[in-house]
Amino acid sequence: FRQFPPPSRMVENDGRNVGHPTQKPVSLMEWCISEFARGEQAVIDPYMGSGTTGVAAIRLGRPFVGIERDPAYFATACRRIEEAYRQPRLFAEPVAKPVQPSLLDDATPTLHQRDAA
Incomplete structure (x- = not known):
């Protein structure tokens, strides 16, 4: 518990209780996502409750x-x-x-170039 960033240890959940009995601080869920999700992985919460994990994601x-x-x-x-x-x-x-690579290599003549030759 001590390794969590200080704002995550606040019991009052940033003062914004939305009525769920087990609501977590958004900063705690941001920390969890940042620490354990790799790259651009999607975050799934099968017991979403009031949506704190979704807000963090x-x-x-x-x-x-x-x-x-x-x-x-x-x-x-x-x-x-x-x-x-x-x-x-x-x-x-x-x-x-995103950058789309060239579909045709410069060395490969296009259909029109072949017809003109």
């Missing part, structure tokens, strides 16, 4: 899949995750645009 730019059987908690989680999507990521690293 969105803040970290990770894909997220959440499952919750209680309709009230599911609605709360959806609202929180949608809010997280609307918040700009101030310190996000820019995502590189």
Whole structure:
């Protein structure tokens, strides 16, 4: 427990209790995702509750899949995750645009070049 970053050890969960009895701090879930998920792996939470793990995943730019059987908690989680999507990521690293490699090698003549020869 002592290895977690200090904000994660706060019992009051950043003062934003959304009504779930076992709600975790977002900073704790961000730490867990950062430490244990590799690359751009999706984060799945089969017991989503109020959506804290989803909020953390969105803040970290990770894909997220959440499952919750209680309709009230599911609605709360959806609202929180949608809010997280609307918040700009101030310190996000820019995502590189994909580059499509040339389909034809420069040494290979195109169909039109062969017909002209």
